[in-house]
Amino acid sequence: MATHHNNDGDTPLLAIDGISVRFGGIVALDGVSFTVQPGQICALIGPNGAGKSTLFNCLSRIYPCGSGGIAFNGEALAKLPRYRMAGIGIGRTFQNLALFRSMTVRDNVLMGCHSRHHAGFFRAMFRLPGAERIESESARRTDELITFLDLEPVADRVVADLPFGTQKRVELGRALAAEPKLLLLDEPACGLNHEELHSLGELICAIRDRFGITVLLVEHHMSLVMGIADKVVVLNFGRKIAEGTPGEVRSHPEVIQAYLGGDHAQPA
Numbered sequence: 001m002a003t004h005h006n007n008d009g010d011t012p013l014l015a016i017d018g019i020s021v022r023f024g025g026i027v028a029l030d031g032v033s034f035t036v037q038p039g040q041i042c043a044l045i046g047p048n049g050a051g052k053s054t055l056f057n058c059l060s061r062i063y064p065c066g067s068g069g070i071a072f073n074g075e076a077l078a079k080l081p082r083y084r085m086a087g088i089g090i091g092r093t094f095q096n097l098a099l100f101r102s103m104t105v106r107d108n109v110l111m112g113c114h115s116r117h118h119a120g121f122f123r124a125m126f127r128l129p130g131a132e133r134i135e136s137e138s139a140r141r142t143d144e145l146i147t148f149l150d151l152e153p154v155a156d157r158v159v160a161d162l163p164f165g166t167q168k169r170v171e172l173g174r175a176l177a178a179e180p181k182l183l184l185l186d187e188p189a190c191g192l193n194h195e196e197l198h199s200l201g202e203l204i205c206a207i208r209d210r211f212g213i214t215v216l217l218v219e220h221h222m223s224l225v226m227g228i229a230d231k232v233v234v235l236n237f238g239r240k241i242a243e244g245t246p247g248e249v250r251s252h253p254e255v256i257q258a259y260l261g262g263d264h265a266q267p268a
């Protein structure tokens with residue numbers, strides 16, 4: 001799979017500029033700004049209700065931003081329709097998994113390839129010129145990802161029959177198949193057992209290192225975040241209260257207060 005760095009290195013891959021979102025009287029996001037550089041693993045953390053999911057949903061164009069803007073690779077996201085997200089290079093996983101449960105692992109990953117090559121899908125359907133090349137390229141990429149994600153033993157099994165942790169890897173495969181530049185991971189550690197959790201950290205780093213994919217993750221699991229993130233952004237009540245390396249945010253007084261003030265775990 002090709003690495004997708006057509007960025008000069010100075011332009012952030014993702015620039016979130018003063019976004020605010022309201023739900024009635026609730027200010028879910030209040031003027032949040034931060035950037036993610038190409039190749040970074042950036043974690044978005046904060047207590048329950050801090051606005052993390054709302055921000056992810058703005059990025060996926062599920063919610064419109066009330067004010068402010070988001071630029072991806074220098075291009076304003078608001079100008080693009082939602083169905084173009086995979087096409088421009090933003091992929092994501094969901095807390096409750098986005099998979100075709102009655103299909104096999106291989107077919108789920110293959111569907112991910114098609115979500116990028118929209119035209120390829122129609123070419124294949126109508127047997128237009130170029131269809132065979134796209135199909136064989138998709139099959140090759142699917143095989144590569146199945147190996148990368150250690151899914152070979154279950155490649156021809158139906159997804160619904162597999163353990164949750166394995167299904168989560170299939171979902172990652174589906175997202176990676178679309179060759180994203182930016183991968184949004186929504187609580188990837190949620191529901192994983194101890195062993196799976198350990199390999200998840202390594203896997204996320206491998207995704208960045210091997211494919212050059214930039215990662216933005218929302219995660220409550222602090223030891224995972226602190227172990228893999230280059231940069232951590234902390235939200236509380238819709239505001240950004242800190243941003244920096246794991247070491248910097250861990251010792252930030254407002255972060256300590258936000259986590260100790262409620263019944264949440266310490267960010268240590």
Ligand SMILES: Nc1ncnc2c1ncn2[C@@H]1O[C@H](COP(=O)(O)OP(=O)(O)OP(=O)(O)O)[C@@H](O)[C@H]1O
Nearest residue numbers: 023026027028046047048049050051052053054055
């Ligand atoms: N669709 C919605 N309608 C009304 N209020 C909402 C909606 N989505 C989120 N909110 C509110 O916006 C605030 C931020 O919620 P959000 O889900 O973004 O927080 P979060 O940081 O993702 O929390 P968690 O860690 O619990 O998932 C909360 O007060 C929440 O109740």
